[in-house]
Amino acid sequence: MATVRLEHITQYADRWQAGKAPSEAVPIVQDISFTVPDGEFWVLVGPSGCGKSTLLRTIAGLMPISQGQLYIGERLVNQVPARQRDVAMVFQNYALYPHMSVAENLGFGLKMRQVPAAERQPQVAAIAQALGLEHLMARKPSQLSGGQQQRVALGRALARQPQAFLLDEPLSNLDAQLRDETRTELKQLHQQFGITTLYVTHDQVEAMTLADQIVVLDAGQIQQIGAPQAVYAKPANRMVAAFLGNPPMNLLSAVFDGDAFQLGTQSLACLPEQRSELAAGQPVWLGIRPEQVSIAQAPKPSEVLPSSPSARLSAQVGTIEPLGRETLVKVKVSGLSDWINLIVLPAQTPCPDEALTLLFPLSDLFIFDAETGQRCFSPTRSDRHTS
Numbered sequence: 001m002a003t004v005r006l007e008h009i010t011q012y013a014d015r016w017q018a019g020k021a022p023s024e025a026v027p028i029v030q031d032i033s034f035t036v037p038d039g040e041f042w043v044l045v046g047p048s049g050c051g052k053s054t055l056l057r058t059i060a061g062l063m064p065i066s067q068g069q070l071y072i073g074e075r076l077v078n079q080v081p082a083r084q085r086d087v088a089m090v091f092q093n094y095a096l097y098p099h100m101s102v103a104e105n106l107g108f109g110l111k112m113r114q115v116p117a118a119e120r121q122p123q124v125a126a127i128a129q130a131l132g133l134e135h136l137m138a139r140k141p142s143q144l145s146g147g148q149q150q151r152v153a154l155g156r157a158l159a160r161q162p163q164a165f166l167l168d169e170p171l172s173n174l175d176a177q178l179r180d181e182t183r184t185e186l187k188q189l190h191q192q193f194g195i196t197t198l199y200v201t202h203d204q205v206e207a208m209t210l211a212d213q214i215v216v217l218d219a220g221q222i223q224q225i226g227a228p229q230a231v232y233a234k235p236a237n238r239m240v241a242a243f244l245g246n247p248p249m250n251l252l253s254a255v256f257d258g259d260a261f262q263l264g265t266q267s268l269a270c271l272p273e274q275r276s277e278l279a280a281g282q283p284v285w286l287g288i289r290p291e292q293v294s295i296a297q298a299p300k301p302s303e304v305l306p307s308s309p310s311a312r313l314s315a316q317v318g319t320i321e322p323l324g325r326e327t328l329v330k331v332k333v334s335g336l337s338d339w340i341n342l343i344v345l346p347a348q349t350p351c352p353d354e355a356l357t358l359l360f361p362l363s364d365l366f367i368f369d370a371e372t373g374q375r376c377f378s379p380t381r382s383d384r385h386t387s
């Protein structure tokens with residue numbers, strides 16, 4: 001096992017590299033630096049086309065490095081060919097050897113490294129046991145389900161006991177239930193074998209549940225690196241805020257007028273600690289997590305109102321999506337084109353087209369600059385769980 005260290009890696013597409021000097025070309029990924037410590041599980045996450053597979057292929061040695069340095073352990077591996085890097089990669093479209101049994105597939109990497117059969121056998125058996133494949137050892141890949149094939153692909157890579165494990169969306173071909181199960185297995189396998197892992201996904205649930213640290217990428221650049229809960233609680237910018245969370249953070253376009261936020265025809269009070277971070281006339285995005293939004297009820301005479309100041313917005317119900325335990329309601333804020341997602345208990349589900357008042361604590365608001373997208377303010381409450 002080893003650390004994986006990227007220093008200022010920039011990659012240009014092959015066809016541009018051939019024709020033009022790198023300075024003229026548009027990079028696929030740009031100035032990427034991070035170190036995955038020995039034995040940790042890191043997840044690269046970001047929307048389709050942001051450069052995740054490019055980075056993984058770069059580490060695996062399947063793409064020459066345009067700029068920057070790559071270290072596996074203490075060794076600079078820029079010029080080291082893929083097969084000598086001692087990393088194992090599992091692709092989304094895993095290719096098992098169709099003419100080999102499960103046992104032969106699992107042991108293939110060891111056989112190639114000329115490990116004697118007597119040594120191979122117990123190693124393969126241990127991997128098969130960890131992955132629950134013992135009863136399938138004699139079968140050919142065509143006689144396995146998709147999930148079983150995926151487990152063989154993972155097992156084949158694990159059996160080599162590589163310095164680092166690179167996984168590119170390995171669960172995306174599985175149905176939802178199998179994906180959940182295999183995700184749990186992956187986490188257990190990592191705990192058992194402790195191999196340094198870099199895992200690529202565009203599924204933020206996988207990122208949140210598996211990672212020691214996540215690296216959020218967008219348009220070939222790192223947006224934020226941190227522990228999943230810390231990134232969720234304090235997203236560095238609007239992109240990260242909108243990407244992590246299911247349903248994602250609600251974002252409302254507003255202008256700070258020096259005193260309050262103006263949202264079309266409605267206005268929201270601004271807390272003193274928020275005001276000190278803003279300039280009069282500044283266009284912003286206000287962010288609020290769906291779980292923080294509720295529907296205002298008429299207060300009962302004896303009821304004590306919440307001590308923290310709450311914001312009220314009038315809105316109209318759009319679509320209603322029952323999810324079993326809870327219901328996702330999409331409402332349109334009056335006078336704005338913005339929609340807000342909120343989660344309510346099934347018994348509190350409003351009617352379609354109903355006019356209602358949304359309520360959320362002002363202290364739970366995130367504020368992002370509209371031009372740069374950078375966070376200007378995050379709720380102090382989230383600081384207590386992170387930093």
Ligand SMILES: Nc1ncnc2c1ncn2[C@@H]1O[C@H](COP(=O)(O)OP(=O)(O)OP(=O)(O)O)[C@@H](O)[C@H]1O
Nearest residue numbers: 013014015028047048049050051052053054055202
């Ligand atoms: N050889 C190439 N020539 C030109 N463009 C390329 C080349 N390889 C990748 N790209 C472009 O680089 C960008 C990043 O591609 P990459 O496959 O790394 O994205 P990704 O984050 O893995 O996306 P996905 O989630 O869809 O798999 C894409 O816009 C892709 O079209």
Ligand SMILES: [Mg+2]
Nearest residue numbers: 052053054168
């Ligand atoms: Mg990809």
